[in-house]
Every structure is written in structure tokens, then in C-alpha cells.
Amino acid sequence: MKIVFIPLILIIEIHLLLTECQGKQQKESSANNAVATINSDNIADEILIGPVKEVTAQKGGTAALPCKVMDSGGGIVTWVRRRDRQLLTVGMNTHSVDNRFMIRTSDWSLLIRHVNLEDAGLYECQVATYPVQQNFAKLTVIEAYSVIPGGPDLHVKQGSSLQLECHLIAATEPPIFVFWYQQGRMINYDADPAVNIQLTKNGSILKVEKTKMSHGGNYTCVPSNAKFASVMIHVIEEEEKPAAMHGGDRRNPSPAILASNFLASFLAAVSWRIPSFSNLYPT
Template identity: 35%
Template sequence: MERHLTSSIALKPRTRYWQWFLFALLALMCHTGRCNEVSQVGSAPSEWAVAESSSSSSATTYVADADFDVMPTEVRVAAGTTAYLSCRPRSLRNKTVSWVRHRDLHILSVGRSVYTKDGRFSVYHQRHTGEWTLQLRSVQLKDSGLYECQIGTQPTRSYFVHLQVVEPTTSIFGGPDMHVHEGSPVNLSCLVSQAVGQPEFFFWYHNGQVMEFGGDRTEKRQYFPETDVTVSSLLIKAAHVSDSGNYTCQPAHCPPVSAKVYILKGEQPAAMQRSGSALMMNAAGYWWRLSLVAAAMCYSSYSVGLLTLPMSVFLFVSLTSVPNFG
């Protein structure tokens, strides 16, 4: 039924011809070479490269001190989890180890004593390895930055660890609304990215109740380390009317995401009309994208003044036209 509606979408003939005519006119003007501003703009990338190289050269580079064993200098964790920053001095000689946060130059700890009112921080020392670990629970985005492990010598010896806190994102493929005929399978895929590894668990809820898997309801989980994406797929082999409702995916330490599933019993004109409205909006969005492409192409090649009138006419006709159903 949706396929039939897709094929029936058509723009009004008169509006459609004007849109293609104006688009072709703009494209022709962009490639005739009436303006020479392209050669003038060509020098910009080299200036940007100089600015980029100059800014990068002024950045401070931190090199591991020879008085420390090699430990991770980049720690990447998901928001809401616990971060562990470690350093291992080779020889303390009765000197004190301190942790300093570079964002505000705040001394977080000296030895095993913590000097901050933030109760999320704690320090651990392993005697057999000589490792000093700064623990930060329930990390937040603002905790990102550089942390320094210092030995109280003269001059001071330091080991730098950069903490990066990322915020996980979740989405449901196939949502937010899904229309399925009774007896057909239902497949909802919950995608989690920026979680720094696989979430410890996934909870699925149906109308606020925790789902139990087994029989015709199964859950499959996949992890793709190259993109740091985890997918939890919920499959219902044969949908019944009772399977309608709200489905929520709740991964560990990640925001929940929901989708509504409508089980169609026979022909449902209301559901078909909702699908038709979505298709109409997609057609209107197509002309939006076409207009923006034309504007960007001409703006990058010529002066704005030369194309102000034709661009304005084209954008007005394209953005105000609404597809109809024939």
C-alpha cells in the first residue's frame, strides 16, 4: 500500500517545469566562467594551512619523564562511569606523589590524602608495583582535560595523563513509529555509540514493563570495535495485537530511547494516511536540498550580487511548492 502511495506522488506540472528550468539556468551560469573570483579564492587554503600550522606549533607537547614507567597517557571513558588515571614512578627516594588538575591548577591529592571537596576523587597506591592511581567516579564532560602526576623533587618530575569524557548516544533504527501487519515480524535495533566499549547490559521495556526473552521473542547483540558501536536487536517473530505499544531500550550508563509499534489488523486507512503524510514531507524536503545545493554551488563560484535575482526566484518557487497526490 505504501509503495502505491509513493508512486502516486507528483508535483504540479507547471511548478515542476519552472523549478527544473531555473535550476538548469543557475547551473549554466555557474559553469560559464563569467566571474574570475575562483582564482582569487584559490589562495585561501594556503593561508588556512599557515594558520593551522602556526596554531599547532604553538601547542604544548608533553613528553613522558624518564623517571616514570610507561603508562597510558590517554584515557577515554564514557560519562557516568569511573575513570582511572595512573602513574608509576621508578624511584621515589622518600618523595611524595601528588595529582594536579591542570584546568584550574587544583591540587587533588598529596600522597594518600585527598585535598578536594569533590567526593568523587580518591587515591590508591599499590606497594608491590609502585603505581599511584587517581580514581574519579561518575565522570562528567567537564572533567575532561589534563591531569599531572608529580614527584616532589627539585626540579619537579611530572607525568601527564589526558582524560577524555565522551557522552554515549542511543537511537532506534526503524523508529520512532513502526507500522506492522498482524502476523509479520517486528525488528527493533537499538544502536549505542560513544560508549567506549560494550554496555554491560541492555534492558528492553514494553509499555513500562521489563521484557522477558524466549520463544518468539529474542534479543541479539553485536559489537563493532572499529566504529565503537553496539547494536541490540529485539525480534518478535509473529506480531499480535497485544504487541502494540511503546518499546524502550535502556543500555547501561546510556540515555534511553523509545519507539512506538502499531500492529495493523487488516486495512487501516488512518495508518496509510499517516504514511502518505510522511512521504509528502520527504518530497518537500527533496526540493529544500536541491535549492541549497544550487545556492551553495553558485555562491562558491561567483559574486552574490550577480545571482541575487535568479537565486531568489528559484529559492522562492522551490521552497513554497508542496507536492500533491495524483
């Protein structure tokens, strides 16, 4: 089977070389004319015959570049990266040494797994019919990041509940996992019953019931497909209330209070016996 594909691949690569030469000739012949062109991947300006589909994928995810085939008629479908004219797939087989590229059998879409920033650019899908069918896909790669609302510092009173939310921004697909770290130690699988972690479509939620002083420190959420985010938690120790606010035992007053009460009662009892100064010195 591989021997049969060798001549076919050679024909395709020769066709790509001829196409590139024709593009250069068209550019030279139209140098003095105003022509609407598409500039992509820092390659020479060229006229693209066929639809261009805009595709956005996030770094680390999977990109799906569509190829609209009207009628293959038994023709071979190939995918080419326009930046360097690299032949990526031939039929259902991956021609590139990079095994991240593969064909989706249902619709001839080119799948790029574990997308990186360098994968951005223009791709071409060709169907070997007469005339040749051409489809183009322009891939834009974005890098998602996460945020923890309320940061970078949060204060929580000891004994109250704490909830931290890790939101993904510019993500095109949900995360596979989100790991939480406290002071650099993963806590997703801790046995602490007060800590509960839940994965969501847009990130993760961490809840702490009856916060203790030990729950303070730096918290970091690390999604599988986005940059991490951190927040510093400060647990405020509850201040002790004054004795009067605590409501002490009134049936057993302290000795000082007993002495004060006795003195007040004594002065009230004898005050009527003490003559006033006006009576001692009559006028």
C-alpha cells in the same frame, strides 16, 4: 598519621603557588617571543614539561588517567587538577572532598568515577623526587547515545517475528544494563513468553515471536551509560481472504449456485427445440 600529612600538604600547595607564579613570570618574559605552548581548560598559556597523555571517557563512566613513575625513591605521588590548581590526591589518600577521585594502587593512575562533562581538562601527576617528575593527562569527556535501526517507525505483520536492536554510539565501555519500555512501562521482566531481551557488548536485542496487536506501540531502550532511543511499532492486522481463496466446501453448494446450474442445464436441453427466426419467415 593525619598530623604528619598536614605539613606535607602545606608544602605541596606552596609549591603549586610558586609554580603558578613562575609560569606567569615566564609568560611575561616571553611575551615578545614566539613560543610553542599548550592551551587547555581556558587557563593561561604555559609550557608543560613532561608527557601529555590523551584520555577519552564517556559521561557516567570511569576515567583512568595514567601516571608514569620512573622511580619514586620514596617520594610522594600527588595529582592536581590544573584548571583550579586543586590538589586531588596525596599518596594513596584522597585530598579532595569529592570522593569520586581515587588512586589505583597498581600504577598510581587517577580514577574518576561517574565522570561528568565538567571533569574534562588537564590533570598533573607529580612525584616528589629530585628533580620533580611531572606527567600530564588531558581528559576528554564524550556523551554516548543509542540508536534503533529502522526507526522512527517500523511495520510488522501480525503473527510474524519482530527484532529490535539498541546500539550504543560513542560508548567507551559496555552498559551495565539496558531497560526496554513499551508505552512507558518496563518490559524486561514481563512474564510474556513471546518477548525475549538479551544484553550485548554494544547494547541490547529485543525479540518478539508471533507478534500480536498488543505488541504494537512505542518502544524505548534506556542504557545505563547512554542517551535513550525510541521507535514506533505498527502491527498490521492480516486481511481476511475472499471465500474463493479460502476454498469452501464444494460438496454443499449454496441455493443460488444450484438454481444457476439448473437454469443453465435447462436452456441447453431445450435450445434445439426452439426454431430460429429465419425458419418462421421464409424468403
